[in-house]
Amino acid sequence: MNRLMIASVSAAMLAATTTFSVFAFAPQTVAAINALAWLQTQQSSDGTIAGDASRTEETVWGLAANGKSIGSLSTSGKTTVDSLRSHIATEEKTAGNIGSLVLAVDAAGQDPRNFAGRDLLQDLQCTYNAATGAYNTQIFNDALAVLAIPSGRAPAKAVSYLSNAQQPDGGWEFSPGSGSDTNTTGVVIMALKSEGVLTGTAKAKALIYLKTQQQTSGGFEYTVATGDSDPDSDALVIEGLLAAGEDPTSTAWTLGDKNALTDLLTFQYPNGGFGYSRPGSTATAAPDAFSTTQPLVALASRYLPVQATTGTMPTTCPAVAPTTPPTPVPTPRPIIHLATTGASRIPQAGMLLMALAMLTLGWRLRRRAG
Numbered sequence: 001m002n003r004l005m006i007a008s009v010s011a012a013m014l015a016a017t018t019t020f021s022v023f024a025f026a027p028q029t030v031a032a033i034n035a036l037a038w039l040q041t042q043q044s045s046d047g048t049i050a051g052d053a054s055r056t057e058e059t060v061w062g063l064a065a066n067g068k069s070i071g072s073l074s075t076s077g078k079t080t081v082d083s084l085r086s087h088i089a090t091e092e093k094t095a096g097n098i099g100s101l102v103l104a105v106d107a108a109g110q111d112p113r114n115f116a117g118r119d120l121l122q123d124l125q126c127t128y129n130a131a132t133g134a135y136n137t138q139i140f141n142d143a144l145a146v147l148a149i150p151s152g153r154a155p156a157k158a159v160s161y162l163s164n165a166q167q168p169d170g171g172w173e174f175s176p177g178s179g180s181d182t183n184t185t186g187v188v189i190m191a192l193k194s195e196g197v198l199t200g201t202a203k204a205k206a207l208i209y210l211k212t213q214q215q216t217s218g219g220f221e222y223t224v225a226t227g228d229s230d231p232d233s234d235a236l237v238i239e240g241l242l243a244a245g246e247d248p249t250s251t252a253w254t255l256g257d258k259n260a261l262t263d264l265l266t267f268q269y270p271n272g273g274f275g276y277s278r279p280g281s282t283a284t285a286a287p288d289a290f291s292t293t294q295p296l297v298a299l300a301s302r303y304l305p306v307q308a309t310t311g312t313m314p315t316t317c318p319a320v321a322p323t324t325p326p327t328p329v330p331t332p333r334p335i336i337h338l339a340t341t342g343a344s345r346i347p348q349a350g351m352l353l354m355a356l357a358m359l360t361l362g363w364r365l366r367r368r369a370g
Contacts, residue, residue, distance in 0.1 A: 055290065058296065060108050095127035103144070139176075182222060194308065198244060231276065238261060239304060249261050273291075
């Protein structure tokens with residue numbers, strides 16, 4: 001993209017940016033309520049959504065973003081937070097998992113420093129690599145970790161690691177070498193916004209990158225290689241634009257009468273769920289949990305974190321107590337039973353008699369041989 005085009009796009013977006021106090025666009029309350037109703041049909045008896053921790057966490061974000069109580073989505077008396085609490089051991093596999101969990105716990109009004117017997121912020125700190133500044137080498141998951149940190153409390157090196165990962169085209173890539181994508185770019189924008197460092201050239205380049213990814217449908221694709229928009233990309237771009245102070249429904253982000261929000265709504269099915277493919281686009285097109293949980297925050301005209309983490313971040317990770325090796329138990333040596341002596345010895349008189357008998361036998365044999 002040449003400099004003239006960059007300048008033109010930047011000017012158009014600046015001119016079209018609107019000032020809004022609470023919401024950039026009217027929250028899509030009906031669409032969100034219908035989506036949540038469909039997700040309840042995917043809820044297990046322990047409160048888990050579609051058997052997946054990420055979908056459960058995203059549902060918690062969506063409930064809070066749309067002003068719904070956590071208890072409003074439950075099955076067999078178990079809510080989504082009950083699920084997160086009971087599956088805590090499997091919720092903390094990587095920094096991205098912990099970050100998503102912290103965002104959900106915060107959104108639910110719980111304390112991440114004391115959740116299910118865990119200090120989640122301490123657990124997150126234990127994933128930090130002070131040498132590189134990364135919580136996770138996958139930029140998408142690293143950004144989720146930074147989003148979970150109290151605003152302005154991320155280590156300077158962690159912020160630099162995330163900022164410096166911006167690609168020449170203005171986007172961010174999921175992992176090194178994969179190339180820029182809209183989803184990671186949206187999440188990183190939110191993370192940098194939460195740390196108060198989304199300014200200047202980096203922000204302008206990110207917005208220009210996103211503009212190059214917008215489709216004629218008004219929506220966004222994951223990368224230029226995918227060729228069509230999808231609800232997850234639409235949602236994360238909407239959130240990223242909101243975090244950057246942009247209105248996704250403004251003239252700058254609308255092609256004809258189509259934008260990311262109008263495109264997102266075309267993926268919703270009559271039963272309330274969202275699908276990766278639009279209703280009726282194929283014979284097998286159907287809603288799925290992944291495509292339904294991710295749009296929830298965007299439908300509310302909100303972005304992450306729904307509820308910011310407060311307090312301070314632990315600065316160190318407790319050293320793991322050394323394991324004391326067990327005292328070796330000596331292997332018992334085999335017991336060698338020696339020939340019994342003493343009381344069981346054959347009497348000497350008996351031995352003499354036996355000797356005499358053998359001499360007599362020998363004498364007889366010699367005689368017979370002679």
